[in-house]
Amino acid sequence: MRRAVVAGFLALLALPGAAAPSAAPPAAPAPVRESPAGVPAAADAGLAEGADDETPSPTPTPEPEDPVRAAEYWLDRYGVEDAWETTRGEGTTIAVIDTGVAKGPVEFEGVVRDGTDVSGLGSADGRTPVGVQDQDHGSYVASLAAARGTAEGAGMIGVAPEADLLSISLGFGASAAVPFDEQVAEAMVWAVDHGADVINLSFTTNTLDWDEIWDDAFLYAFDHDVVVVVAAGNRASGTTVVGAPATIPGVLAVGGVDTRGVASVGASTQGITIGVAAPSEELLGISAAGEIVEWNGTSGAAPIVAGVAALVRAAHPELDAANVINRIIRTAKRPLQVEKVPDPQYGYGLVAADEAVNADVDAVSENPLGSLQEWIALHRRGEVGPDPEPTAGAVELPPIPPADAPTDEASPFLPSAQSMREVTLPLFALSAAGILVVLGVVSALRRVRSTRAQR
Numbered sequence: 001m002r003r004a005v006v007a008g009f010l011a012l013l014a015l016p017g018a019a020a021p022s023a024a025p026p027a028a029p030a031p032v033r034e035s036p037a038g039v040p041a042a043a044d045a046g047l048a049e050g051a052d053d054e055t056p057s058p059t060p061t062p063e064p065e066d067p068v069r070a071a072e073y074w075l076d077r078y079g080v081e082d083a084w085e086t087t088r089g090e091g092t093t094i095a096v097i098d099t100g101v102a103k104g105p106v107e108f109e110g111v112v113r114d115g116t117d118v119s120g121l122g123s124a125d126g127r128t129p130v131g132v133q134d135q136d137h138g139s140y141v142a143s144l145a146a147a148r149g150t151a152e153g154a155g156m157i158g159v160a161p162e163a164d165l166l167s168i169s170l171g172f173g174a175s176a177a178v179p180f181d182e183q184v185a186e187a188m189v190w191a192v193d194h195g196a197d198v199i200n201l202s203f204t205t206n207t208l209d210w211d212e213i214w215d216d217a218f219l220y221a222f223d224h225d226v227v228v229v230v231a232a233g234n235r236a237s238g239t240t241v242v243g244a245p246a247t248i249p250g251v252l253a254v255g256g257v258d259t260r261g262v263a264s265v266g267a268s269t270q271g272i273t274i275g276v277a278a279p280s281e282e283l284l285g286i287s288a289a290g291e292i293v294e295w296n297g298t299s300g301a302a303p304i305v306a307g308v309a310a311l312v313r314a315a316h317p318e319l320d321a322a323n324v325i326n327r328i329i330r331t332a333k334r335p336l337q338v339e340k341v342p343d344p345q346y347g348y349g350l351v352a353a354d355e356a357v358n359a360d361v362d363a364v365s366e367n368p369l370g371s372l373q374e375w376i377a378l379h380r381r382g383e384v385g386p387d388p389e390p391t392a393g394a395v396e397l398p399p400i401p402p403a404d405a406p407t408d409e410a411s412p413f414l415p416s417a418q419s420m421r422e423v424t425l426p427l428f429a430l431s432a433a434g435i436l437v438v439l440g441v442v443s444a445l446r447r448v449r450s451t452r453a454q455r
Contacts (some may be wrong), residue, residue: 006276021405066290073259074304076281080159083311086357089160091317092310093201094145095191097184098138100129100169102288105139107147107156113164114194118183119171126167129288134172140285140295141202142167145303147312148285156284156292159307159353163314172203181210184245185217192224197313199226200306201245201314202299204233210244215376222250222372227313227321229254229306231298233269234280242271249370252325254305255345256280257296261335263345267296275325275369276332278304308353313413315357322367329368331355365401 075081100122101112115126121132130133149155168187170176182200193201200223221228221385228251229452231241246253255277256268263270267280280300284297290417305328312324319327332349334341341348 021426024222028040042173068156068284068300069149069153071282071284072156073282075157075159077261078304079352079356080308080311080349082354083308083357087162087311087314089094089146089163089307089314090311091162092160092197092313093164093166093195094160094303094306094310095166095168095187095196096138096142096145097168097170097187097191097199097201098141099134099172100126100138100140100315101142101165102129103127105290106150106289107118107143107290108139108165108284109144110149111142111165112167114356115167115169116190117169117189118178118186118190119169120177120324121175122169126169128169130169130171131173132175135342136285136287136293137299138167138169140283140293141299143286144300145200145307151418156286159304160314162309163310166194166196170203181213182273185213186222188217189213193224194237196221196226198306198309199228200303201228201251202231202302204231204239204243204246204295204439206233206243206260208241208243208247210248212380213313214245214248215372215380218245218248218250218372219376222321225321225429227252227306227309227324229302229309230449231276231302232256232271234264235269235296236266239269242269242273246271247273247431249372249375250367252276252305252309252328252369253347254278254298254302255347256301257346257350258282261350262337264296268298268301268345270344271367272342272344274342274344276348276351277301277306292436301416305351308356311357312314313354319363322365323361323363326364326368327359327361328356330361330368333357350414 069075069237082089100117101108101115112127117123117126117128117130119130122128129138131137142158142165143156144158146158146160146165148161149157149158161447168191169182170180171178172180172185178186188199218228228245228248230246230248230251230253232246232253232255234243234256244417247250251273252275253271254263255270255274257277257279258264258281259279263277264280268277280298280301281296283295283297283300285293285300287293308322308328312327313319316324316327328351329342329348331352333352333355334349335346338346338349343349
């Protein structure tokens with residue numbers, strides 16, 4: 001099976017009806033400036049008793065908060081800033097398999113340490129965005145995961161700002177020179193071989209199943225202890241239920257919520273494979289041209305969670321991928337409206353970065369989100385080998401047993417002299433006499449009939 005067009009990719013970009021991308025995010029509320037006594041500086045505080053009749057020194061005005069940072073509401077509300085007190089992701093690597101992370105934006109300087117192109121359309125380093133309409137998508141995703149900002153406290157910053165990125169450019173749609181399934185498989189293997197600790201896949205195929213070529217690629221990632229984070233997809237673009245790769249056992253599929261933490265109507269979907277939920281509305285992203293834009297979709301929720309996974313791996317390098325995933329889903333906060341988890345819209349709940357990094361969580365021995373190996377054994381037909389070829393050669397037969405030796409004992413079915421004398425001969429005599437009598441009677445009857453006929 002080969003799918004030339006990935007129907008769900010645009011489902012993970014800015015959605016119909018959402019705010020159009022803009023170069024400037026919403027302005028943050030102006031900070032309230034206060035005096036040391038807690039009285040607003042604009043008020044007339046007067047003079048302290050006994051003080052000289054001089055004008056008091058003005059209270060220093062705090063630096064206004066950077067509007068971009070103020071618009072990144074998920075950093076505070078989802079515990080990312082608290083998690084930064086422990087780690088910012090140093091020493092980890094996130095592979096962004098997407099349209100390519102652009103060169104140029106200052107927020108990406110020193111972030112991308114390696115890359116490649118698997119589409120046949122981009123550059124060898126994976127830094128030339130591919131696609132006609134969606135060239136910015138890979139940069140949007142990368143900025144949410146690990147952007148560095150433009151200065152201390154300024155510019156867009158990712159969830160794991162000290163993590164490294166791998167940029168692997170994919171080609172979506174009919175224009176790609178390589179079939180999409182083959183691109184993804186090659187990209188997965190390349191990411192693993194080049195040191196990825198976390199792989200982010202912000203696309204969907206809108207089908208529950210997947211090409212068998214993905215079996216080996218995803219198993220390769222799991223066998224090499226890589227956390228794979230996947231976007232669930234968006235209803236507004238036709239994804240009514242999660243599709244592959246979010247249906248593959250063992251991946252961490254991410255649903256989306258709005259700014260209130262409620263499951264997004266348009267910028268998310270539902271399905272039993274969703275692991276956690278994260279913000280998917282009023283997100284920011286860095287375009288290939290370096291502009292800050294607002295966008296929606298689980299394409300953005302996924303790299304937020306991928307960044308959290310990098311924070312966990314940095315704080316707990318001894319943990320394998322199964323336990324990294326386990327910490328993220330076990331520490332997720334269950335919404336009040338959800339009675340039982342996992343929930344088809346929220347999974348195990350809203351991702352909580354600080355708790356995922358710092359909480360005490362019991363270890364597990366296997367991935368709580370399932371085993372692809374077991375799924376393959378159950379659902380894929382076993383390989384059928386060629387029919388065995390006949391083997392030529394001498395065939396040994398067991399020896400023929402010897403014939404039974406003759407015996408003098410007469411068979412009970414053969415006549416004896418006694419039986420001939422006592423049975424056979426008397427029966428023969430009686431039979432002959434009976435025949436003669438019958439013949440005489442028949443002859444007499446014929447004469448009688450002949451005489452009557454002559455009269």
